[in-house]
Amino acid sequence: MSPLAYLCRGDILFSVKIRYSFIIFAVISMLLLDLEVIFYALFCMSVHEASHMISAKLLGHDIKSLSLSAQGLTIDLDQKPSGYKNIIIILSGPLINLLCSSVYMLIIHDTSSLFVAFNQSFGFFNLIPLKFLDGGRLLEELLDLCFPSRISERICFIVNAVLLCVMWCVSIYCFLFESSHSSSMFICIFTLINLCLDDTL
Secondary structure, three states, rough: OOOHHHHOOOOOOOOOEEEEHHHHHHHHHHHHHOOHHHHHHHHHHHHHHHHHHHHHHHHHOEEEEEEEEEEEEEEOOEEEEEHHHHHHHHHHHHHHHHHHHHHHHHHHOOOOOHHHHHHHHHHHHHHHOOOOOHHHHHHHHHHHOOOHHHHHHHHHHHHHHHHHHHHHHHHHHHHHHOHHHHHHHHHHHHHHHHHHHHOOO
């Protein structure tokens, strides 16, 4: 059976949940960013999340629901993938963004394009080991393979706390003393929304 036929099997209907954090983040994004930046961001996010969904389907999982939040699109599967399957699903998102930017640079020979910049930024940013990013889920999965859940949770908590402190300090410094005011403020707002808001509309 071809991959396309396999993807089309079964019930393709699923519920979509919208969280408060998505609405707030969308409004702030429209106020801080211009339309071209928003377009590229939406494209990168769509390709990223589609890669997660396709890899999950190819590995034999059905999608129960989708949840839109400031984190992006969270996919609720029929059952939690185990071991290497979950690692593949997690990595598929960032890797497709990096692949898109690499292919574009090879074909167009333009390294300064916004398409390249956004795909690379989106891919690498999602690999940061924070709880609400793919990197955090990957770290949690790898630690669960090596340690008891109680120890892995503590390690994840410490890593998250340290990284958030570093990100906030760097962002505040850039906002006060460098020219990247909007991007640094954007990072601060992104992390704050993800930490404080997670309610379903």
